[in-house]
Amino acid sequence: MDRYATVSQAADRPVSGLELDNRQLLGVREAGLQRRVSGFAARRWQDHFVSLNDGAILVDTNARALHFWSGDGQTYKIYPTSVPLTEDMTRRGRTSIVRKRVGPDWRPTPNMLKRDPSLPAYVGPGPQNPLGTHALYLSWQYYRIHGTNDTRKIGRRASNGCIGLYNEDIAELFDRATVGMQVLVV
Known part of the structure; x- marks a missing residue:
């Protein structure tokens, strides 16, 4: 709740x-x-990270918000997100961005196929792709920060584990984020 x-x-x-x-x-x-006062409470990076190094991302699953800080500390952004449907689908802790991809392709995970065997085996880049226009791949298998083809999901518990953003927001974050950037999901 x-x-x-x-x-x-x-x-x-x-x-x-x-x-x-x-x-x-x-x-x-x-x-x-x-x-x-607004939909999101601002956060201080110092409360979550030892340093900014190459920048940092904090995902607050309760507030359904992603916080971004640039490596120089000059840029701070907050983006609304979708979060996993249930607690057992929600992974928390420290990870990092290991890959970035414009026009990602999508394959359902084994657990997604167990829950819904009617899912397509593959969706290529384009407007029907559940990952939207851009994806940031995390060091955790199957977990990503990505866009969405269904904007109704933003602000809700609606994903199978990933963090979803509006396509225009993930495009902006994609340009700012770097491979190796630290990510904390709380």
């Missing part, structure tokens, strides 16, 4: 229906939820 209430407000002018009054905020607190 999510423990956060997302509260968005317009930056330059009020938008009708988006403001929360004190009664609504009290209801959020009584429900045991924490209030965030």
Whole structure:
């Protein structure tokens, strides 16, 4: 169960229906939820990594957000993600990017085929590819940070283990990320 209430407000002018009054905020607190001013809470890289070296990626599966820091510490980005469907599909810990690919091809994992034998054996690059337009391959077998051909998945528990991003976000991250970059999934 999510423990956060997302509260968005317009930056330059009020938008009708988006403001929360004190009664609504009290209801959020009584429900045991924490209030965030935006959809994502900013993070400090120092809380998760010893150094930035070639940059760092933190994937927060609870918040469904990916945090990126450049190696020089000058660039910090947050991207909304999809995360694995269940806890047992979720791998946590430290890994790294071992390969990058534009136009990845896709094959279901053995476990995916057990759950759904009707899956195609192979999907080449293109609009029907579940990995979207770009993929960052992690040192863990079968795990990737990639785009998606189904944008409804972003912000949800919807993947078979990978971290999914909008295609425009993975394209931007792909250009910034390097092979060897440290990744932490929490």
